[in-house]
Amino acid sequence: MKVTLQNLTKKFPSRSKKNPSEVIAVSDFNFEIPDGKLIGLLGPSGCGKSTTLSLICGLLKPTSGKIFFGDDDVTNLPPENRGVGMVFQNYALYPHLTVKQNITFPLENLRGKDKLTKQEMADKAFEAAKMVQIEELMDRKPSELSGGQQQRVAIARALVKMPRVLLLDEPLSNLDARLRLATREEIRRIQRETGITTIFVTHDQEEAMSISDLIVVMKDGVVQQIGKPQEVYNDPCNLFVAKFLGTPPVNVFEGRIESGKLMIGSSVIAETDSEDKAVTVAIRPEAFMPDDNGCLECELERVEVMGRDISILAKHEECISSALRAIIRAETEVDTEKSTVRFSLNKRKVYAFDKESEERIEVR
Numbered sequence: 001m002k003v004t005l006q007n008l009t010k011k012f013p014s015r016s017k018k019n020p021s022e023v024i025a026v027s028d029f030n031f032e033i034p035d036g037k038l039i040g041l042l043g044p045s046g047c048g049k050s051t052t053l054s055l056i057c058g059l060l061k062p063t064s065g066k067i068f069f070g071d072d073d074v075t076n077l078p079p080e081n082r083g084v085g086m087v088f089q090n091y092a093l094y095p096h097l098t099v100k101q102n103i104t105f106p107l108e109n110l111r112g113k114d115k116l117t118k119q120e121m122a123d124k125a126f127e128a129a130k131m132v133q134i135e136e137l138m139d140r141k142p143s144e145l146s147g148g149q150q151q152r153v154a155i156a157r158a159l160v161k162m163p164r165v166l167l168l169d170e171p172l173s174n175l176d177a178r179l180r181l182a183t184r185e186e187i188r189r190i191q192r193e194t195g196i197t198t199i200f201v202t203h204d205q206e207e208a209m210s211i212s213d214l215i216v217v218m219k220d221g222v223v224q225q226i227g228k229p230q231e232v233y234n235d236p237c238n239l240f241v242a243k244f245l246g247t248p249p250v251n252v253f254e255g256r257i258e259s260g261k262l263m264i265g266s267s268v269i270a271e272t273d274s275e276d277k278a279v280t281v282a283i284r285p286e287a288f289m290p291d292d293n294g295c296l297e298c299e300l301e302r303v304e305v306m307g308r309d310i311s312i313l314a315k316h317e318e319c320i321s322s323a324l325r326a327i328i329r330a331e332t333e334v335d336t337e338k339s340t341v342r343f344s345l346n347k348r349k350v351y352a353f354d355k356e357s358e359e360r361i362e363v364r
Contacts, residue, residue: 001069001164001197003033008065025051027221038191038198040208043218049201057084057167085158089170091150093142100138103156128156148179166198184211205245217241239358242282251324255281262363265318267296270347270363280353287349288326294344303334
């Protein structure tokens with residue numbers, strides 16, 4: 001099911017007497033979500049991603065704009081008539097019901113031509129449970145399940161009616177690191193098997209990038225960039241996107257452009273056609289390559305061996321953070337006896353941004 005958002009805006013009244021202006025949670029959101037794709041809504045807390053999800057499912061009404069499922073305008077349609085499945089962060093399972101009863105519950109409210117017999121409901125519940133691999137837990141209560149198993153029950157309950165759109169609101173936040181990894185892989189597998197258009201809300205950029213077909217990066221209710229995860233990572237449109245995506249985070253420096261040269265301190269690191277001015281320079285950790293003849297000299301702090309990679313921590317007077325971090329291949333030798341280290345740079349991972357607008361400036 002294709003989902004189209006047209007100029008979607010949501011404003012809330014201010015609760016502050018000192019600042020009575022409205023709070024804009026989502027501002028003029030335009031996006032066409034392709035049929036059968038998994039979309040990651042990504043951004044920090046308070047950016048509007050969960051509000052967007054609530055607008056799509058009908059829990060909130062937009063201040064302005066429209067929402068279409070296929071060719072159907074569902075903007076004013078109640079949630080129960082939209083054909084959506086919703087999975088919440090806190091699972092929202094009924095504690096007094098068994099797994100089977102929790103999964104079956106959405107089917108019991110069907111009426112008219114959609115009404116099912118008890119056997120049909122039991123069959124559909126079993127199929128949904130089998131899809132998320134919990135069919136052997138059908139007689140247990142939620143209190144007898146682990147966090148990961150409870151989340152699978154919540155997903156099965158959302159899938160049992162085979163919704164037109166599946167909405168996941170930070171579904172992995174309450175799980176430990178290893179279980180999060182396994183569950184996000186399960187979500188991707190289930191989405192591919194069912195082909196249901198899925199919207200996945202998270203503040204964890206690694207989660208969004210690992211399973212999404214497309215990511216939507218948001219800040220303060222405004223869409224910053226939309227694209228395939230790797231393309232957005234490699235080609236950020238502004239400083240916020242560059243800083244938000246990436247683990248370890250991008251290294252940020254004070255820089256300037258002089259006579260077509262992009263400079264950090266006295267070092268020329270790239271070229272550009274932009275006019276002379278002060279800029280912000282961001283360099284991905286993997287862009288650094290130890291090189292005795294490299295363009296950028298830094299004060300060596302320490303070297304951390306991390307198995308397949310080596311992390312070099314160094315200082316530079318123009319670096320905005322206390323230290324910069326470079327990630328290099330484990331077989332690369334680093335002379336830890338020296339007080340300095342020089343780097344050459346992969347210029348495809350070097351970005352310059354305007355100081356005022358924070359928009360990207362092309363370099364080469």
